[in-house]
């Protein structure tokens with residue numbers, strides 16, 4: 304009985320792998336637009352696709368980032384400055400892309416630009432939540448809506464970068480909220496666009512060492528400084544130190560191999576049969592994703608017992 308079950312699962316996995324290995328044709332004629340290419344996953348993906356011969360249209364937040372990227376890549380790769388929180392910047396970038404792709408349309412749109420703050424909700428103001436939602440969620444939505452006619456023309460791909468924190472929330476602040484939103488937006492988009500032959504993939508990385516993660520401790524201290532004296536008294540200095548230590552040690556355990564993420568993005572853009580979701584990194588696959596399926600009382604108990612308690616809770 305067990306032997307049949309193992310054989311069926313093995314055969315299914317093998318067939319799936321063979322099916323997923325089939326690559327779309329004429330990659331060298333296909334344009335891919337990527338947001339947030341100054342650093343991290345976006346920067347690496349731009350270089351990776353450029354090496355593969357694709358026509359990369361890389362959007363950077365700063366001219367310095369754009370120049371550094373151009374210096375490392377072929378003449379095929381072109382850059383544009385884009386701030387995803389500004390409508391006029393998105394309109395200008397869309398026009399720029401339109402001029403380059405012509406009648407072929409845009410094969411790939413990678414919504415990668417992002418920003419992160421992990422903190423205690425009570426330390427934050429409404430503007431702190433708004434700032435992150437503006438970049439990670441509303442920015443992604445506006446860029447997608449603007450580029451969609453071009454992607455539809457090519458019957459192409461939309462690749463949205465979410466996170467394991469879009470499946471399970473373990474820190475306060477707007478980051479997880481924005482990534483839960485990315486999951487919902489991508490799910491509805493995938494269903495709507497399937498009628499037009501457009502495929503939507505969601506990338507859910509675990510923890511990786513990028514600029515985004517390097518900034519946490521300084522941002523947390525800045526947010527603590529802005530908290531009211533009552534909140535500071537409730538939590539206490541010891542809590543802050545322990546919270547920063549926890550985040551710092553989490554960042555230290557993050558993977559340095561960013562290709563685990565960019566290979567998933569590349570597969571979503573180049574495979575004839577891309578996946579709907581990609582879990583990138585062993586922590587995502589073996590810890591966070593399984594944990595997200597646990598009953599809530601168990602995951603709550605895990606966080607309760609493993610975290611530092613505020614001063615007034617002791």
Ligand SMILES: NC(=O)c1ccc[n+]([C@@H]2O[C@H](COP(=O)([O-])OP(=O)(O)OC[C@H]3O[C@@H](n4cnc5c(N)ncnc54)[C@H](OP(=O)(O)O)[C@@H]3O)[C@@H](O)[C@H]2O)c1
Nearest residue numbers: 339341342343344386387416417466508510511513514515
């Ligand atoms: N690293 C991780 O552990 C991890 C895990 C899960 C998901 N992610 C997601 O992966 C994506 C890429 O992050 P990363 O880790 O590669 O970090 P990163 O190196 O900081 O890359 C994020 C990029 O987005 C850019 N950006 C920030 N605000 C922007 C705006 N308003 N408009 C346009 N671009 C903007 C940044 O530019 P500047 O550098 O100039 O600020 C940077 O180039 C993000 O969506 C992030 O949420 C990361």
